[in-house]
Amino acid sequence: MALRAEHEIYRRRFSRNVGVGVVLGAFVLLSFLLTVEKVTHGDPMHALEGKGAVNPDGSAITAQPLVKDTN
Amino acid sequence: MTDIGSSGEMGRQGAAEPGFSDFVQLLKPRVMSLVVFTALAGMIAAPVHLPPVSFFTAILFIALGAGASGALNMWWDADIDALMKRTARRPIPAGLIAPGEALGFGAALSAGSVIMLWLATNWVAAALLAFTIFFYVVVYSMGLKRLTPQNIVIGGAAGAFPPMVGWAAMTGSVSLEAFLMFAVIFMWTPPHFWALALFMKEDYSNAGVPMLTVTHGRKSTRRHVLVYTVLLVPVALALAFTPVGGPVYLTAAVVMNAGFVWGAWRIVMRDEVMAEADRYKVEKQVFSFSLLYLFVLFGAILVEAGLHSFGYGAL
Numbered sequence: 001m002a003l004r005a006e007h008e009i010y011r012r013r014f015s016r017n018v019g020v021g022v023v024l025g026a027f028v029l030l031s032f033l034l035t036v037e038k039v040t041h042g043d044p045m046h047a048l049e050g051k052g053a054v055n056p057d058g059s060a061i062t063a064q065p066l067v068k069d070t071n
Numbered sequence: 072m073t074d075i076g077s078s079g080e081m082g083r084q085g086a087a088e089p090g091f092s093d094f095v096q097l098l099k100p101r102v103m104s105l106v107v108f109t110a111l112a113g114m115i116a117a118p119v120h121l122p123p124v125s126f127f128t129a130i131l132f133i134a135l136g137a138g139a140s141g142a143l144n145m146w147w148d149a150d151i152d153a154l155m156k157r158t159a160r161r162p163i164p165a166g167l168i169a170p171g172e173a174l175g176f177g178a179a180l181s182a183g184s185v186i187m188l189w190l191a192t193n194w195v196a197a198a199l200l201a202f203t204i205f206f207y208v209v210v211y212s213m214g215l216k217r218l219t220p221q222n223i224v225i226g227g228a229a230g231a232f233p234p235m236v237g238w239a240a241m242t243g244s245v246s247l248e249a250f251l252m253f254a255v256i257f258m259w260t261p262p263h264f265w266a267l268a269l270f271m272k273e274d275y276s277n278a279g280v281p282m283l284t285v286t287h288g289r290k291s292t293r294r295h296v297l298v299y300t301v302l303l304v305p306v307a308l309a310l311a312f313t314p315v316g317g318p319v320y321l322t323a324a325v326v327m328n329a330g331f332v333w334g335a336w337r338i339v340m341r342d343e344v345m346a347e348a349d350r351y352k353v354e355k356q357v358f359s360f361s362l363l364y365l366f367v368l369f370g371a372i373l374v375e376a377g378l379h380s381f382g383y384g385a386l
Contacts, residue, residue, distance in 0.1 A: 012090035019091030030128060034191060037124040 093167045094176060097145055098138030105365070106137040106233045112369040113237030113252055115376045116315040121192070121241055128191035129240040133233060136184035136200045140207040140229070142177030146170050147212045151278040157271060177208075188240065196240035203232040217279070220286040224299075227260030228253075234369070251310045255368060258303040262296045262335060263361040269293070269338070270351035270358070293339045296357075300335035304328045307368060315372055317379070323371035327364045334360050 110133045114126065121129065145152065145163055153164035162168040181204045189197035211226030231253045238249035268275055268284045269292060275282040283292045307328055311321035334357035341353060 009088045012088045012093075015090045015092065016088075016094075019094075030124070030131075033124045034128055037122050041122050 089162065089168045089172070093162045096162050097142040097168060097173055097176065098135070098180075099141035099145075100138075102141055102230075103134050103138045106230075107134045108366070109252070109256065109369050110134070110233040110237035112372045112376075113234030113249060114241050116248065116252075116372050117238050117241035118314070119241050125191045129188060129196070130237070132184040132187040132191065133196075133200060133236050133240070135180055136188065136204055137233065139177045139180035139184055140204040142173050142180065143204070143208040144212045146173040146177060147208065148216070149173075151217075151280060154278040155271075155274040157274050188236075192240040193243040195243050195245070196236055199232060199236045199239050199245075203229055203236065206232070217281065220281045220283045222281070223264045223283075224261050227257050227264075230260055231256035248310070248313045248315045251306065251313060252315075252369075252372070254306045255303070255310060256365065258299060258306050259361065259365060261299040262303070262331070263358065265292050265296050265299075266338065266354050266358040266361060269296075269346070269354040289343055293341070297332075297335040297339045300331050304332065310372075314379075315375060317375040317383075319374050319378065320368070320371040323367050327367050330360060331357075331364050 107130060111130055114121075114130065120126075145161055148158075149161075149163040149170055152158035152161050158164065163170055163173055181201075185197050185201045185204070188200050207226070207229035211222065211229050215222040215226050234252035234256070235245060235249045238252070239245055265283055268282045269289060276285045283295055287295075307324045308321070310316050311324055334353070337353050338357055346354060
């Protein structure tokens with residue numbers, strides 16, 4: 001037998017904390033799975049379409065220097 | 072449940088410590104289930120496919136967007152909810168959640184749902200979801216609901232958007248099929264709610280909500296139920312002749328529309344003396360039938376989508 005009866009408020013707070021934890025965990029998992037799916041299903045990866053990407057003929061695009069050589 | 076409701080025991084204005092389930096109640100889970108079902112029909116009937124995680128994410132956040140608008144509606148309507156028997160046990164009037172918490176929860180969830188739908192699918196679906204939330208909260212709850220007896224007619228659009236959002240999530244656009252699915256729910260909403268209002272009359276008049284029963288009387292409301300049910304028929308039948316329809320849908324639509332019109336006719340042939348004598352039996356039956364109506368029609372769309380994938384269906 002418990003020495004002190006627990007007030008209902010602690011049960012409610014516990015249920016809310018567990019619920020929020022589960023929801024956050026599920027959200028992280030969903031975001032991860034969505035990212036994996038987007039990448040594996042060939043969604044455009046725009047980051048690779050700029051300098052440093054591959055030319056349409058397959059040859060590598062050489063990186064351009066950030067500062068022009070004036071010499 | 073509400074033992075420490077509004078006593079101020081916890082030092083907060085009007086609310087106790089809410090549990091997780093209280094926040095779930097704030098999302099109107101029964102309305103959400105209808106949204107999930109109709110949005111799912113719109114998604115599955117669409118002529119394209121989404122990868123499974125994107126599909127699941129889309130349906131989840133369409134549902135949560137609808138739930139968020141429900142939370143914002145409860146925040147705004149807390150004062151009249153407290154006056155109506157049907158809504159007095161909702162988390163805010165019951166003192167379980169403070170209005171500010173509901174506002175923050177609803178606003179954050181609305182924004183999160185729109186952003187996640189955008190990331191998972193496309194901007195058209197996300198924009199439609201955002202507009203749906205805006206329409207339900209601002210146009211219906213804040214505007215029409217307390218101003219005009221046409222609140223249900225125009226506000227019904229908010230509940231009609233989910234299949235269109237689902238369709239847009241799949242295709243990135245809106246087509247005739249999506250519009251007709253929208254129109255079916257739009258035309259279905261007034262007779263559904265007016266049947267409810269006929270046997271919940273005390274609630275709406277107590278809260279001062281200008282439902283048709285309060286402003287135009289019950290006889291007029293009965294006539295309106297019949298008129299809108301008849302207007303619903305061509306819209307529901309038209310969907311059968313689009314690519315998402317077919318013989319199964321057409322059969323379901325003919326049977327269910329006949330049943331709905333018959334129910335509405337029975338309502339219009341009664342007066343208050345007859346209704347009170349059997350405790351609004353017919354009105355309650357028609358209200359329940361209207362729920363079945365929507366379930367069967369959108370279920371038939373899902374069946375047709377299944378048949379189409381095997382090369383059957385379509386008229």
